[in-house]
Amino acid sequence: MPDRVRLVVLFGGQSAEHDVSCVSGWHVLRAANRDRYQLEAIGIDRQGIWRQADDPTTAPEAGGGTHDHLSAVGSPINPMVALAPQAGQPALTVVLPVLHGPGGEDGTVQGLLEMANVPFVGAGVLGSALCMDKLKAKDVLAAHGMPQVPWIGLREGDCAEVVALARAAGLQYPLFVKPANLGSSVGVSRATDEAALEIATALAVRYDEWIVVEESAHGREIEVAVLGNTEPQASVPGEIIPAGDFYDYNDKYLNGAADLIIPADLPPTTSEEIRRLAVAAFTILRVDGMARVDFFYEPDGRGLLINEVNTIPGFTPISMYPKLWAATGVPYDALIDELVRLALDRHARRSRFSTTR
Ligand SMILES: Nc1ncnc2c1ncn2[C@@H]1O[C@H](COP(=O)(O)OP(=O)(O)O)[C@@H](O)[C@H]1O
Ligand SMILES: [Mg+2]
Known part of the structure; x- marks a missing residue:
């Protein structure tokens, strides 16, 4: 890991998950190691305008605790210009997009970051787009014989x-x-x-x-966190006990009513099988860096079924992804370090290919 990295946390976005993304971004900015990173916060407001915060530490919470305030956090920027290397800054820039949903997790922002030639955390264009589209992800997983409803x-x-x-x-x-x-x-x-x-x-x-x-799957909901590039590792599995009929928006972000059981109470062979399937899905869908792979488990029925793969999982204090890694021995700040390392590794790996005939 190089001395100091300029770490740009990208949050907000024009999707229905704007608020959630601000909470995730805020948490990452708070937890990132200041000795290691020169932090910057870039928020994408609800109108799609990119804004650079003057103070990255308070950016996502400026505006009195509401999350609909990004227009207040800074002046509009041109992302291609803002992300380019600048005089007086650390030599390496890494972007950490904590944007959920379309226009952030779906490959569009990843395409912009590829064009800007800046290393970024997580899956590239194809992996992001595939995982975002539940239908195409199902087709591709099915083609590889992965179990689904x-x-x-x-x-x-x-x-x-x-x-x-x-x-x-x-x-x-x-x-x-x-x-x-x-x-x-x-x-x-x-x-x-x-x-x-x-x-x-x-x-x-x-x-x-x-x-x-x-x-419907009639059983339990199990999630696994995957971390890595060419040799991805799976965390211990965790279980979600939804408070209501299913694991809805309120459970996930507002009241945290769902119970998360980490590690999930599973027979060791089932747990191993889930981890194996999680890594397989990650690889099949061309993901890099991180993903949370979500399963249903019907012990007396169809067994393990993959529900979906999230390439930018939540990073809020009640989010499964960081909790699963903490339970597997990777605390939150070390997780950020590893994601930054993987972003630099992916960028170096992809830069090495010849561009001439
Ligand atoms: N086929 C299914 N069987 C049972 N529960 C489901 C099924 N699909 C979704 N759910 C419930 O709805 C929640 C949200 O659906 P999901 O496909 O994970 O979408 P999202 O991308 O919004 O998380 C799941 O966590 C689960 O509780
Ligand atoms: Mg889900």
């Missing part, structure tokens, strides 16, 4: 036929309906019958052109 994908124009399409595919109720490109349970609902399926579909399609309709 049965599902169908629908485009906006097909939503009027949802009941018939679900029936034709033989899907068994209750069904889960979700926008293909979102997270934090926004737009996700559970439908116990055909009438509810139509309502759930109408909700999901407000958030994306593509939606997923899938069978």
